[in-house]
Amino acid sequence: MQDVVLPRFSTTRQWLAQALIGLVLSTGTALASEPAGKALSEKAGIPWPAVIAHRGASYDAPEETVPAYVLARELGADYLELDLQRSQDGVLIALHDDNLRRTTNVAEVFPARADEPVNRFTLAELKQLDAGSWFNKAHPDRARAAFKGLKILTLDEVIDIAEGGANKPGLYIETKAPGQFPGIEADLQKALAKRGWLGERPAASAGHVNVAQRPGRVVLQTFDKNSLQLLHKAMPQVPKVLLLWIGPGSIPGKSEVAFKDSGFKDRASYYAAQEVKSEADFQAWVDWARDNGALGTGPSSRLAEGGEQSYMDLVKPWMNRLTHDRGLIIHPYTVDAAADFKAISAAGVDGFFTNRPAELLRYYERPAKEDSDALLKRHGY
Numbered sequence: 001m002q003d004v005v006l007p008r009f010s011t012t013r014q015w016l017a018q019a020l021i022g023l024v025l026s027t028g029t030a031l032a033s034e035p036a037g038k039a040l041s042e043k044a045g046i047p048w049p050a051v052i053a054h055r056g057a058s059y060d061a062p063e064e065t066v067p068a069y070v071l072a073r074e075l076g077a078d079y080l081e082l083d084l085q086r087s088q089d090g091v092l093i094a095l096h097d098d099n100l101r102r103t104t105n106v107a108e109v110f111p112a113r114a115d116e117p118v119n120r121f122t123l124a125e126l127k128q129l130d131a132g133s134w135f136n137k138a139h140p141d142r143a144r145a146a147f148k149g150l151k152i153l154t155l156d157e158v159i160d161i162a163e164g165g166a167n168k169p170g171l172y173i174e175t176k177a178p179g180q181f182p183g184i185e186a187d188l189q190k191a192l193a194k195r196g197w198l199g200e201r202p203a204a205s206a207g208h209v210n211v212a213q214r215p216g217r218v219v220l221q222t223f224d225k226n227s228l229q230l231l232h233k234a235m236p237q238v239p240k241v242l243l244l245w246i247g248p249g250s251i252p253g254k255s256e257v258a259f260k261d262s263g264f265k266d267r268a269s270y271y272a273a274q275e276v277k278s279e280a281d282f283q284a285w286v287d288w289a290r291d292n293g294a295l296g297t298g299p300s301s302r303l304a305e306g307g308e309q310s311y312m313d314l315v316k317p318w319m320n321r322l323t324h325d326r327g328l329i330i331h332p333y334t335v336d337a338a339a340d341f342k343a344i345s346a347a348g349v350d351g352f353f354t355n356r357p358a359e360l361l362r363y364y365e366r367p368a369k370e371d372s373d374a375l376l377k378r379h380g381y
C-alpha cells in the first residue's frame, strides 16, 4: 500500500482556504453532474425530460384527431402538440399541412378546391371532411374501422381533450404558416385566456400527469421569427421555443443547392448532408431567439434509420452546449426510436417531440400502465 500524504497547513487561515476550495470544487462537481437543461426547464415550470406528443400519439392514430390526443393523454405524455391554423370564418383549428389533400378526403368532397389553402374553408366545410380514412390506407397495419370519418379539431376541442381525463397534459402549440394568418398570435392569446389556460389550472389527481398546473402548461413554438415576436408581445409570460432548420428563413447552410439539384436520392440523405454555415451563424440564431423571448429551441434531428422525419443534425453536442450556455432548453423534433432517443439524449437535450409517446415514456422509465391498443379500444377505437 502506498503511503498516504496528508496535506500540511501552516496556519488556520490556510486550512480554511483549502477547505473552502475543496467545498467549491465538490459543489462544482455536483453541479456539473446535473444536466444543464434540467434546472432551466424546472425554472420555467416545464417537465424534464419532456415527452411532447407530436400531433398527438400520431404513430398509432390519425394525426391531430380525437384518438391521437386521447391516447397521448392516457399514456401520460406531458404535452399535446398541435399545429395552429385558422378557418376562413376565423376559428382556430389543429392541422399540420397548409392544404387538406394528404390527411382528408377533400378531393372527393370539394374536388375543385383540393389544393386550396386551409384558410379558404369555413369551419362547417372543414367539418364535412374525413380526417381519418387516409391513415387506414397509408398504414394498414395500424388501421382501425373507427378511424373512418374522424373530424378536423378546433383548438377548443383539443383543449377539451387535454382537460378531459385524470392526466392533465400541457399544450405545445405551433403557429403554422403564420404569414397566412395575420393576427393569429393575438387570436391565440384570447382563446387561451378564455379557457383559463394563461393562469393556474386545477391540479391532476395524485399519481397523474400534472403539467397543466405548472407555469409551463402552455409552450408556444414557431419557425417564424416574426411570429415569435408577436407571440412574445401577446403572451410575454408564456414559454416560447424557436424551431430550428437550415435554409431560407432559418439558419444559413454551407450549401445553397436545393434537393432537386443535389443528386441525393432521398430527402433524408440530402438533409443529413446539410451543415450550418458557421458556428457563428448558429450562435447568432440562438442569441436572436433568446433576445426575442424564447426560452428554448426546437432543433431538427437526423435519425439513424433515415425516413421522412430525418432532417438536419442540429443537435450536435457543441450546439447543445452553446444553447444551454445561453440559458435555453432544447426540445428536438421528431424522434420515435429508442436508438435515437439514446444517441440524441447523450448529446444533451431536454426531451423530445415524438409520434410515439409510449416508446419515449418507456425510454424515460415512466411506462404507461396500459398499452396503446388497450387504451384505444377502451376509448371506442
Ligand code: G3P
Binding pocket: 054, 083, 096, 174, 221, 243, 298, 333, 334, 353
Ligand atoms: O413542432 C415541432 C415539429 O412539429 C416541427 O415540425 O413540420 O412536424 O410541425 P412539423
Ligand code: CA
Binding pocket: 081, 082, 083, 174
Ligand atoms: Ca408542429
